[in-house]
Amino acid sequence: MPEKGMLIVLSGPSGVGKGTVRKALFKEPDVDFKYSISMTTRKPRKGEKNGSDYFFVSKEQFEQNIREGKMLEYAKYVDNYYGTPLNYVQKTLNAGHDVFLEIEVNGAMQVRANCPGAVFVFLTPPSLDVLKNRLITRGTDKMDVINKRIKKSVQEIGMMRNYDYAVLNDRVGNAVNNIKNIVKCERLRVNRVMPKYLSMLGDKDHVN
Numbered sequence: 001m002p003e004k005g006m007l008i009v010l011s012g013p014s015g016v017g018k019g020t021v022r023k024a025l026f027k028e029p030d031v032d033f034k035y036s037i038s039m040t041t042r043k044p045r046k047g048e049k050n051g052s053d054y055f056f057v058s059k060e061q062f063e064q065n066i067r068e069g070k071m072l073e074y075a076k077y078v079d080n081y082y083g084t085p086l087n088y089v090q091k092t093l094n095a096g097h098d099v100f101l102e103i104e105v106n107g108a109m110q111v112r113a114n115c116p117g118a119v120f121v122f123l124t125p126p127s128l129d130v131l132k133n134r135l136i137t138r139g140t141d142k143m144d145v146i147n148k149r150i151k152k153s154v155q156e157i158g159m160m161r162n163y164d165y166a167v168l169n170d171r172v173g174n175a176v177n178n179i180k181n182i183v184k185c186e187r188l189r190v191n192r193v194m195p196k197y198l199s200m201l202g203d204k205d206h207v208n
């Protein structure tokens with residue numbers, strides 16, 4: 001039976017650099033995570049493509065997916081739904097691949113409740129001023145949306161205590177290295193390694 005993959009969850013306030021760090025991480029030659037593309041009711045930004053940045057759907061379509069049990073998790077964030085389609089995550093983990101989710105805190109807590117082996121990483125900004133500047137420099141949101149996102153980020157940073165690791169995004173390269181190190185350590189956890197030995201022994205009673 002193939003070894004099941006690891007589920008890695010990255011959260012952090014809007015504008016901290018989750019997308020930037022994830023893209024840099026995925027370019028690393030020794031990283032082979034599969035990215036779970038989220039579904040959202042938010043309108044696409046300039047340059048965003050349906051099916052690669054997000055699956056952009058209507059509110060009605062999203063709510064139907066919820067009713068049909070097709071979401072691993074979902075949340076409302078600044079007036080829109082965001083969620084992780086269950087099927088892709090399930091089949092990719094079962095095939096033995098590691099899956100990477102980039103999601104906000106409420107959704108991450110639903111994953112925490114349903115996926116006991118997942119690893120939770122919170123990306124932090126050097127300061128709230130730096131965070132606001134990053135949102136302004138990105139230039140994708142109007143000032144009223146930026147202010148809503150900053151307000152939300154104060155709440156989100158308070159939720160950091162529910163995560164396993166906090167990674168500072170001062171420089172993208174530092175954040176990438178730290179996430180890689182976290183994943184390396186997580187692979188060595190006895191409860192991840194043990195199933196392989198249990199199946200080698202063929203008898204769970206031997207290892208008690």
Ligand SMILES: Nc1nc2c(ncn2[C@@H]2O[C@H](COP(=O)(O)OP(=O)(O)O)[C@@H](O)[C@H]2O)c(=O)[nH]1
Pocket residue numbers: 011012013014015018019038039042073074075077082083084102103104105106107108
């Ligand atoms: N719960 C949940 N949150 C998501 C999902 N996809 C994206 N998000 C989060 O929703 C928030 C808003 O995303 P977006 O509008 O793309 O803004 P950005 O992250 O600032 O570029 C961010 O915190 C995302 O991480 C998802 O599938 N589930």
Ligand SMILES: Nc1ncnc2c1ncn2[C@@H]1O[C@H](COP(=O)(O)OP(=O)(O)O)[C@@H](O)[C@H]1O
Pocket residue numbers: 012013014015016017018019020021134135137138169170171172
């Ligand atoms: N370490 C960093 N130093 C400076 N700017 C950064 C850093 N990480 C990301 N940025 C910039 O901050 C802005 C927000 O990054 P983005 O990846 O879109 O954030 P998020 O996905 O968390 O909302 C972008 O303009 C990005 O280029």
